[in-house]
Amino acid sequence: MTDKNQNICRVKNNSVISLNSIPVYSYADFSGLAVELLSKDDNHCVTYFASPYKNDLRFIAAIADDTAGDIILLSYILTSSEPKQLNSLTPKITALHIFEREIFENYGIAFKDHPWLKPVRFPHDRFDRNMKVNDYPFYKINSHELHEVGVGPVHAGIIEPGHFRFICNGENVLHLEIQLGWQHRGVEALMLEKKQLLQRVILSESIAGDTAVGHSLAFTQLMEALGDIKINEQLMVERAIALELERLAIHVGDIAALCTDISYALGANIFAILRTGIINFTQSWCGNRLGKGMIRPGGINLPFTNEHKERLFDVLSKFEFQFVELAHRTYKLSSVENRFDDIGTVNEELIRKIGGVGMTARMANVKRDIRSSHPFAGFIIFPIEPVTLPKGDVFSRFLLRRKEIKKSIAWIRNLLDNYSFDTPSKKPLNDIQLKPDSFAISLTEGWRGEICHCALTDETGNLIFYKIKDPSMHNWKALELSLRNLEISDFPINNKSYNLSYCGYDL
Amino acid sequence: MLDEIKIIIHNGKQFITDPRNVNIPKPFRGRPEISTVKVDENKLVELCPVSAISANPVRIDLGKCTFCGECSFRFPEKITFTTDYKLSTNIPERLIVKEGENLPIEIDRKSIRPEIKDIFKNSFKLRQVSAGGDNSAEFELSACGNANFDIGRYGIEFVASPRHADGILVTGPITENMAEAVEIAWKAVPEPKVFILCGTDAISGGIFFGSKALNREFLNRIKVDLYISGNPPHPLNIVNGLLNLIGR
Numbered sequence: 110m111t112d113k114n115q116n117i118c119r120v121k122n123n124s125v126i127s128l129n130s131i132p133v134y135s136y137a138d139f140s141g142l143a144v145e146l147l148s149k150d151d152n153h154c155v156t157y158f159a160s161p162y163k164n165d166l167r168f169i170a171a172i173a174d175d176t177a178g179d180i181i182l183l184s185y186i187l188t189s190s191e192p193k194q195l196n197s198l199t200p201k202i203t204a205l206h207i208f209e210r211e212i213f214e215n216y217g218i219a220f221k222d223h224p225w226l227k228p229v230r231f232p233h234d235r236f237d238r239n240m241k242v243n244d245y246p247f248y249k250i251n252s253h254e255l256h257e258v259g260v261g262p263v264h265a266g267i268i269e270p271g272h273f274r275f276i277c278n279g280e281n282v283l284h285l286e287i288q289l290g291w292q293h294r295g296v297e298a299l300m301l302e303k304k305q306l307l308q309r310v311i312l313s314e315s316i317a318g319d320t321a322v323g324h325s326l327a328f329t330q331l332m333e334a335l336g337d338i339k340i341n342e343q344l345m346v347e348r349a350i351a352l353e354l355e356r357l358a359i360h361v362g363d364i365a366a367l368c369t370d371i372s373y374a375l376g377a378n379i380f381a382i383l384r385t386g387i388i389n390f391t392q393s394w395c396g397n398r399l400g401k402g403m404i405r406p407g408g409i410n411l412p413f414t415n416e417h418k419e420r421l422f423d424v425l426s427k428f429e430f431q432f433v434e435l436a437h438r439t440y441k442l443s444s445v446e447n448r449f450d451d452i453g454t455v456n457e458e459l460i461r462k463i464g465g466v467g468m469t470a471r472m473a474n475v476k477r478d479i480r481s482s483h484p485f486a487g488f489i490i491f492p493i494e495p496v497t498l499p500k501g502d503v504f505s506r507f508l509l510r511r512k513e514i515k516k517s518i519a520w521i522r523n524l525l526d527n528y529s530f531d532t533p534s535k536k537p538l539n540d541i542q543l544k545p546d547s548f549a550i551s552l553t554e555g556w557r558g559e560i561c562h563c564a565l566t567d568e569t570g571n572l573i574f575y576k577i578k579d580p581s582m583h584n585w586k587a588l589e590l591s592l593r594n595l596e597i598s599d600f601p602i603n604n605k606s607y608n609l610s611y612c613g614y615d616l
Numbered sequence: 617m618l619d620e621i622k623i624i625i626h627n628g629k630q631f632i633t634d635p636r637n638v639n640i641p642k643p644f645r646g647r648p649e650i651s652t653v654k655v656d657e658n659k660l661v662e663l664c665p666v667s668a669i670s671a672n673p674v675r676i677d678l679g680k681c682t683f684c685g686e687c688s689f690r691f692p693e694k695i696t697f698t699t700d701y702k703l704s705t706n707i708p709e710r711l712i713v714k715e716g717e718n719l720p721i722e723i724d725r726k727s728i729r730p731e732i733k734d735i736f737k738n739s740f741k742l743r744q745v746s747a748g749g750d751n752s753a754e755f756e757l758s759a760c761g762n763a764n765f766d767i768g769r770y771g772i773e774f775v776a777s778p779r780h781a782d783g784i785l786v787t788g789p790i791t792e793n794m795a796e797a798v799e800i801a802w803k804a805v806p807e808p809k810v811f812i813l814c815g816t817d818a819i820s821g822g823i824f825f826g827s828k829a830l831n832r833e834f835l836n837r838i839k840v841d842l843y844i845s846g847n848p849p850h851p852l853n854i855v856n857g858l859l860n861l862i863g864r
Contacts, residue, residue, distance in 0.1 A: 232829065233828045242793040243796055262797050263745055263778075263797055263801055265776030266744075266774070266776060267746075267754050267757045267758045268746065268754065269746045269749065269751055269754065270745075290793050291794045291797065292746070292748050292749075292788070292791060293748070293791055293792075294748045294788075294789060294791055294824050294827055294829050294830065295824070295827040295828060295829030298828070299823075299824065299827050302826070303823075307663075307665045307684070307686055308666075308823065311665050311666075311682055311684055311823045312823050312824075315752075315823055315824070316750065317750060318749075318750035318751045318752025318753070318754075318755060318848065319752065319755055321752065375624070378763050379623065379624075379763075381762040381763065382627065382630045382762060382763050385630075385762070385764050392640075392641075392644055393641050393643075393644075394643075395643070396642075396683075396697075397847075398850070399752050399755065399848065401683075401684070401847060402684050410686075410689045430626070431627060434626060435623050438619050438620070438623060536689070612749065612750050612751055
């Protein structure tokens, strides 16, 4: 797996590698290689973290090569005797800003020349406990002509907490700063503290409840890789269906939410009802509207049957007819177009710069989709091509959802036409013996975008480190940039158009 | 205009006429029932990921249960999840399901402050505060307001400010970082006011129980008026819980 000439380690999605096989570079070489790789459009950083290693810190960066379908792994070890200071890579590769901030917050590593080592989420086990989420000093511009608008942590409506600080010149937003952390529940620490496999998979379902399938699938694939567990083809197909149903449901719900924000009552009501049909189907399959309890390592408690298949055909036909009819009307209403068009544009260049993933990337002409670049589960058997749009404004995000819904329905239907569910998988495993001294990585494409879970094991096969990356880690920056030079009253439609995760980010 | 009317007609009647009597099809996991069949109780207790099950006699605490259903998959002769979605009460002990009893989970009318019915029966405005919620209970609370469940028809509504609210409804296990904000929101609500915990995470911490990143100390200083169990609670469960609380 290691290129002989260059000593570059390449792995595939959902694979395990012995910890010793990840090349350890000097920091100079690590930086040089990371910058060289990340300067190419094909590559982007899926995760970069530090983990305790004896008394030292082991830094691991995973860079996805979307053309080759590989993940390139680099590592660096900072010994306890060395000063806790490193040269920041952010001035050269902006997308790394969030990961360096996270490492700084967790371990107190000062990244020299990082433009702004601001806190990420105020985790319980942070390096500096004196920093408190409630007295975080927001960025200020001193001017008599400017004013600040602070919103949160508690917002108007049924929504998670976070703080948005706008610096405005009249109605115009010059700068938006988003600070999160209120949702931090200590998920990564709990992953190690809870020892039962079932506890851990339930935890993964609760990383972000609206992406229960996406996150629990990443966890499950990771455990199966570490335990060398082979699953049958039907289970792979079932998991992909579950993921696409999640995408359909949330996308149509978000279209409804955007209609709500522009007071288009017909769209707001009927798109929301259409979501019910999809999540009720999920419930009739696995017992939970959000797919909790469905994805389990090694098997499934309630397999998808040919009876489900017939019902899903009906559910999709009904859904599609009404969705198309209403979308046809909604998307050409001038009042809708006028409200969304050219608002909150983040172009391709900016998205590449901040390392945007998933929908946030695809709405701005950046073709990033793990389903096609690093296929997993049923997408290996039934490939899917991502949809991209060129512009990067609110309307693009609104339209991309419509196009992805269409695509997912066609994908599911083609699959159902060509697959018979006759070989149900066995029951889930109670326990999995994990491969010792290993590193594993799993990527899935949730409806928001790329989810990455990584795990490290010790010499007895115990989990010693667990790292979760929700796509929102990259994408919150896109919302901040969207607001530049926009009227503050355009914030709600921009926020909804991304619908990023607070709890997935705060962990 | 005609297009719009066509869309509405095609969409048909979507609202649930009587949220108190709905058949949610299996395998939805609502209130569990425990039979008197003898099983290895220790194994059953060990199996539960959130220690919701205790032995001799076998009991399941729905304030802790994440409704993963694992106990019913492994011990189908002992535990079955019925589709009874009404899992809300004002007495936490009533969330404990006992072997062989299999009673519905109900509110204890007598122990509810009379002013809740007197004042809020026809208009009940709540401020929802997410305190580490995973956005699933929040998702279902939003669903309560859609045209299917239409909680607004009972005068129940989620409002933008605690100052406009008759009470606070908390979701999530209450994180350390959110603890102060929950308390501030609670204090901002004018008297008389109601406090509700919605979802297993909120009631007991759920799967997050034991996390050092939580701070649930505020709950020791407050009287909870309603516990809505579930992971997340089904919208019909939320609607019924709230209706029962305000005595409708």
